[in-house]
Amino acid sequence: MCRKIIFIMIALFLLASFLVIAGGGKKEEEKISITFWHHEPPAHRVKAFQDVIDKYMELHPNVQVTQEAVPWEDAWPKTLASIDTGTSPDFQFDLPDLNISAYQADGIIPVDDLVEKIDKEQGYFKSVSNPYYHHGHYWGVPIWHIPFALIYRPSYFQKYLGTTKPPKDWNEFLDYAKKLTIDTDGDGTPDIYGIGIVAGKTLCTAEQIWAFMAQTGTTLFEKDGTVNFNSPQAIKALQMYKDLFKYAPPGATGWAWGELEMNFPAGTIAMMPYFGAILKSFYEQKNKDLASAPLPYPKDGKKGTLVYPAALMVFKTAEEKGEEHLNAVKDLILFMMEPENNYILTAVQEPGLYMPATKANLEYEKFWNHGPVAEYKDFVKPIAETVEYGSLFGFTYGAVNLAIGSISGENVLAEMVQKAIIQNVSSAEAVKWAHDRMVDISSK
CATH class of the missing domain: 3.40.190.10 (Periplasmic binding protein-like II)
Known part of the structure; x- marks a missing residue:
């Protein structure tokens, strides 16, 4: 009887050991x-x-x-x-x-x-x-x-400007945009527009205007997070955008990314500040009429662009x-x-x-x-190199004012552009409006 009890205990011990080992193996798996x-x-x-x-x-x-x-x-x-x-x-x-x-x-x-x-x-x-x-x-x-760079069609530059070199400053940028706005069939309406920039109340507009503002040294905030947008630098950049817009397609007041990416490959736009995403369609079509360069900047400005x-x-x-x-x-x-x-x-x-x-x-x-x-x-290559000098609006000094999320979400920069271009408000007034709106959002 004693031996039987001992045998049962040994069997139970072995069974328990097996279950522990099996359980451990299951855990490992x-x-x-x-x-x-x-x-x-x-x-x-x-x-x-x-x-x-x-x-x-x-x-x-x-x-x-x-x-x-x-x-x-x-x-x-x-x-x-x-x-x-x-x-x-x-x-x-x-x-x-x-x-x-x-x-x-x-x-x-x-x-x-x-x-x-x-x-x-x-x-x-x-x-x-x-x-x-x-x-x-x-x-x-x-x-x-x-990142953003200047994306352009070198064949248009060669045919209508006699060069494939990109514009080197804002004066040349405006001159190129004007000369590349062309009525090719003589019906009184341009078939090619010199610049692809937009003015819809979208993030796309904010991205494009920032590419210009970064070149004038515009900032949204001081290092301590205080709003400091209302400045001569911001006004100058917005005025340049407004001047360039004369050579954009008339429907661009409501455009965003999709329209730019359709119209540039179609040949409607000669150049634009934009992402390099356009490469894929040109590669698939075996179209080599595509080039990029750093965005031109004012003579008293600096190299700058948008980097997301x-x-x-x-x-x-x-x-x-x-x-x-x-x-x-x-x-x-x-x-x-x-x-x-x-x-x-x-x-x-x-x-x-x-x-x-x-x-x-x-x-x-x-x-x-x-x-x-x-x-x-x-x-x-020029697109990749923008990382060395590009920036994102509201983050010039890092995340110093967390209200930038709401400012971006409300499309304040895009609405500022709309006021300047669609409502024909002066650049100074539009910038002041944006500054005041940023202050309001930051105070909440």
């Missing part, structure tokens, strides 16, 4: 599931993300990574709703003003360790990292930037899932920033549009050897 949002729904962009994801999961079979494409028009409400309900993804691609909105909603965590590690190993350009630094921390990990830095913000939900999960999220982000992966997210995903955020990624050979980039290298 459990996958870490990471979800992130981006805002690039076109199929070829989704594929670029998936290529990087697949590379990562092949190296890390215990991690399951899922992407979700959230259109930009849904980004703000969906982000804030997810923070409010505790259903945020682990991280999300963002822009500085969306990042600020998420910070103000108390939904994200500092990422100093990631930014400092990448900066040490690859060298961040300050124009892309500064907008994500405030309250003593970095709140976003810059991954690429989207995109980053990754990490939500508190990732941190709440535990240290192991958060470390996996950070490891994936570092993986995305490695040159052999980052070039897929820039050159491969959308050649000419997304430019590297670090010196190492900008110098990476595969970035420059990728098909469209290699074939249009002279077009891409």
Whole structure:
């Protein structure tokens, strides 16, 4: 009887040991599931993300990574709703003003360790990292930037100006725009317009006017965050924009990105301050009539343009899932920033549009050897170099006034342009209106 009891006890012990071991094995096999949002729904962009994801999961079979494409028009409400309900993804691609909105909603965590590690190993350009630094921390990990340059048709320059050289200052810029506004069929209406700039109440207008304002030294805020927009520099830039607009298509008062990207390849526009996204359509059509250059600036001004830095913000939900999960999220982000992966997210995903955020990624050979980039290298190079002197409106000194999110969301700069161009208000009055509106928003 005693032996039987001992036998049963040994059997139970062995069974318990087996269950512990089996349970431990099951735990080891459990996958870490990471979800992130981006805002690039076109199929070829989704594929670029998936290529990087697949590379990562092949190296890390215990991690399951899922992407979700959230259109930009849904980004703000969906982000804030997810923070409010505790259903945020682990991280999300963002822009500085969306990042600020998420910070103000108390939904994200500092990422100093990631930014400092990448900066040490690859060298961040300050124009892309500064907008994500405030309250003593970095709140976003810059991954690429989207810059403006002068995009133009060299064949038009050669045919109508006798040169393929871009304008070097504002005087030449105006002269070029005037001479390139041409009635080719003699019906009294221009068939080619010298400049592609817009005046709709959209972010596109704010982007274009800032490209000019950056060249005059305009700022929205002092270093302490005080609004200082009403200045001779801002007035001068707006007046230049207003003067140039005489040579823009008449419907451009309601245009935005889509109309510019349709009309430039169609030959309606000779030149425009814009992103390099136009490269893809020219490459697919095997059209080499495409060039870029730094935007011309006033003789008493400086080199300047718009640079939109995109980053990754990490939500508190990732941190709440535990240290192991958060470390996996950070490891994936570092993986995305490695040159052999980052070039897929820039050159491969959308050649000419997304430019590297670090010196190492900008110098990476595969970035420059990728098909469209290699074939249009002279077009891409001036665009990529804007990161050394470009800026984003409201972030000249970093995120010194968090009201910039609301100022941008309300399209104050675009409405200022509309007042000057559509309502024919003087540039000085329009700038003062914008300044006063920024003060009102900042005081709330």
